[in-house]
Amino acid sequence: xxxxxxxxxxxxxxxxxxxxxxxxxxVLLARKGFTISGSDRxxxxxxxxxxxxxxxxxxxxxxxNINDDIDLVVYTAAIHPDNPEYAECVxxxxxxxxxxxxxxxxxxxxxxxxxVAGTHxxxxxxxxxSLILMEADTDPTISVGGILPAIGGNLRIGGGDEFLFEACxxxxxxxxxxxxxxxxxxxxxxxxxxxxxxxxxxxxxxEYAEIPGSLGHIVINGEIANHAEIVKNAKARVIxxxxxxxxxxxxxxxxxxxxxxxxxxxxxxxFTVYNPRIMPVLKNVKLSVPGxxxxxxxxxxxxxxxxxxxxxxxxxxxxxxxxxxxxRFQKKGEICGVTIIDDYAHHPTEIAATLATAKKLxxxxxxxxxxxxxxxxxxxxxxxxxxxxxxxxxxxxxIYAAREVDDGTISSDDICEDLRxxxxxxxxxxxxxxxxxxxxxxxxxxxLLITMGAGDVVKIGEHLLGT
Numbered sequence: 001x002x003x004x005x006x007x008x009x010x011x012x013x014x015x016x017x018x019x020x021x022x023x024x025x026x027v028l029l030a031r032k033g034f035t036i037s038g039s040d041r042x043x044x045x046x047x048x049x050x051x052x053x054x055x056x057x058x059x060x061x062x063x064x065n066i067n068d069d070i071d072l073v074v075y076t077a078a079i080h081p082d083n084p085e086y087a088e089c090v091x092x093x094x095x096x097x098x099x100x101x102x103x104x105x106x107x108x109x110x111x112x113x114x115x116v117a118g119t120h121x122x123x124x125x126x127x128x129x130s131l132i133l134m135e136a137d138t139d140p141t142i143s144v145g146g147i148l149p150a151i152g153g154n155l156r157i158g159g160g161d162e163f164l165f166e167a168c169x170x171x172x173x174x175x176x177x178x179x180x181x182x183x184x185x186x187x188x189x190x191x192x193x194x195x196x197x198x199x200x201x202x203x204x205x206x207e208y209a210e211i212p213g214s215l216g217h218i219v220i221n222g223e224i225a226n227h228a229e230i231v232k233n234a235k236a237r238v239i240x241x242x243x244x245x246x247x248x249x250x251x252x253x254x255x256x257x258x259x260x261x262x263x264x265x266x267x268x269x270x271f272t273v274y275n276p277r278i279m280p281v282l283k284n285v286k287l288s289v290p291g292x293x294x295x296x297x298x299x300x301x302x303x304x305x306x307x308x309x310x311x312x313x314x315x316x317x318x319x320x321x322x323x324x325x326x327x328r329f330q331k332k333g334e335i336c337g338v339t340i341i342d343d344y345a346h347h348p349t350e351i352a353a354t355l356a357t358a359k360k361l362x363x364x365x366x367x368x369x370x371x372x373x374x375x376x377x378x379x380x381x382x383x384x385x386x387x388x389x390x391x392x393x394x395x396x397x398x399i400y401a402a403r404e405v406d407d408g409t410i411s412s413d414d415i416c417e418d419l420r421x422x423x424x425x426x427x428x429x430x431x432x433x434x435x436x437x438x439x440x441x442x443x444x445x446x447x448l449l450i451t452m453g454a455g456d457v458v459k460i461g462e463h464l465l466g467t
Contacts, residue, residue: 002072002095004105006032010071014038015061015085018047019076021166022099024143024155025106030055031157039065039085049153063088070094074102077171078403100173103143107163107178110141114304115167115177117208118185118221120350121297122166124289125185127325128301129164130156132318136310138162146325146344167208169201170194174208181307182212183300184220184230190347193375193404205230212236217307219300222254239307241299244274252276256303258295267360269295273302282312289324291357327458329357333465337445339363340461346372346454348383354452355390363448367391368435368460370453371399371412378410385418391450394419394426395435400455432460439464 004010014026017038023046030036030053037056040047047057058065066073066088073089073096081087089096107113116126123146131150133140139160145168147154167174167182170191187205189198209218209231216236220227223242231238244259245251252274260272267290273282282302287294298319305315324330327344334340345354351369358365369388371377377384377399388394396412412428419426429438439460443449451461 001101002097004072004102006109009033009035011035011037011069012072012074013066013070014074015079015083015089016040016076017050017055017057018042018044019078019099020046020145020154021103021143022074022076023050025074025099025102026050026055027053027155028106028141028143028157037065037070061085066092066094068092072097074099077173098173098176100171100176103165104176104178107180110163111161112181112308113163113165113177113179114181114183115165115174115179115208116183116185117167117169117174117205118183119169119188119190120345120347121185121293122168123325123344124294124328125183125297125301126164126166127328128298128319128322129183129304130318131322132301132305132310132315133162133164135318135321136305136314138310140164144325146327148325149323150321169204169208172204175204175211178211180212180216181236181304182209182216182218183304184209184218184224185297185300186221186349187224187230188347188349189380190376192379193373202230206233209234209236217304219303219307221296221300237307239303241296241303243296252279256281256299256306258299261292261295263290263360266290267357271295273299281306282315285316286320288320288322290329290360291353293353293357329354332451332458332461333467335464336443338443338447338449340465341448341450342458342461343450343452344454345452346376348380348387351384351387351452352390354450355387358448358450359390361448363446364393364444365391366393366395366439366443366447366449368395368397368439368449368451368457369415370397370451370455370457371415372454373402374399374404374406374410377412377415381410381415381418384415385422388415388419388426389422389424392425394424395438396426396428397435397453397457397460398431400453400457402455432463436460436463 018040039058139158140162141158142156143165145166222240240254241256242254244257257274275281332340416428
């Protein structure tokens with residue numbers, strides 16, 4: 001296995017450089033003096049950003065993109081051996097590694113490396129912790145899986161000892177990382193095109209929890225079913241968090257417990273964090289991102305920040321100053337009195353949380369949902385229907401295939417029919433143009449329109465707004 005030497009810059013070529021994580025790693029290494037080139041299937045805002053930073057970008061992937069001055073090739077999990085660039089690299093005998101291995105090696109460049117893992121909430125929690133570390137003047141390096149306005153993109157190159165990043169479980173990528181500290185937000189069924197079932201997923205998270213050493217910390221959500229099993233072999237100090245139990249008595253079952261939650265007119269919470277030994281830990285924690293689920297995310301960020309010795313003042317300023325990442329309940333604008341929100345939710349739990357947040361605004365909710373991948377839609381069909389039922393009216397867009405091929409066994413029409421059987425007003429007008437025309441005819445002044453999904457459904461709201 002090739003090992004990168006930060007003091008010996010080389011030429012690294014990225015296959016699939018337009019991805020949110022790949023682009024961040026490419027920029028990080030470019031700024032450390034490495035020569036970077038890369039290719040992607042199509043032009044995008046990210047590839048244009050990389051070009052503007054002096055990185056050589058090739059649109060389209062072919063053997064001609066590979067030459068003898070390349071020292072190392074990095075590729076994403078979506079790149080297969082039949083990819084013409086990948087095949088050419090093998091033919092030439094070039095050194096190769098996947099993105100996860102590269103990120104794992106970069107962890108070793110920092111004294112403290114923090115991996116934020118979980119089925120959902122990674123980007124928001126990473127964003128929160130980013131603002132906290134910046135308020136504490138630690139000058140962190142940050143790689144986030146979305147566009148974070150506070151750092152001007154998806155990457156911040158710092159001069160400090162901290163490296164903060166998202167740790168995705170898909171294809172067991174996070175098992176190749178080497179964090180000194182971890183957050184585990186939740187563990188649910190997802191990526192079932194790779195994992196066999198929830199027990200297979202839990203097994204991977206158990207292995208992930210074994211990575212940090214004895215000087216590190218693992219912050220884990222105490223509401224994860226049998227969470228103690230996940231950290232049973234952990235060498236690091238385990239820190240739990242979750243809600244205060246108030247059914248009969250005021251009980252603090254975790255190391256960090258959130259309670260006394262109130263919401264403002266935008267659905268943003270103010271709450272208190274309690275500790276069984278020090279009550280309270282923090283009062284009047286104010287968030288600038290809406291939703292009850294973000295109280296939990298913020299508490300995870302607080303727990304790790306406290307473990308790292310960050311001051312209460314920096315924690316409070318960081319959380320209040322965190323406006324979230326793009327595509328996380330992001331207000332896009334208004335047209336004819338209709339408020340348009342965009343959200344990245346693509347898992348039933350995320351959908352339920354987003355719609356619960358929307359309900360606090362007291363408007364008629366139109367949810368335009370674009371399922372992401374056929375395998376996920378098929379495996380979680382009942383769960384999607386249940387979650388989407390919280391909307392007043394649902395408009396289904398065609399499934400976003402991503403890395404998959406349609407085998408004809410599941411479609412958005414199927415979800416639409418299931419919703420109607422539950423008495424939900426549901427529609428499937430067709431392609432994006434047809435959906436936009438339908439919405440223009442049917443949404444009325446005062447309605448809330450949410451475009452939702454991990455694909456390109458955001459374009460619908462942007463087209464309606466003329467942006």
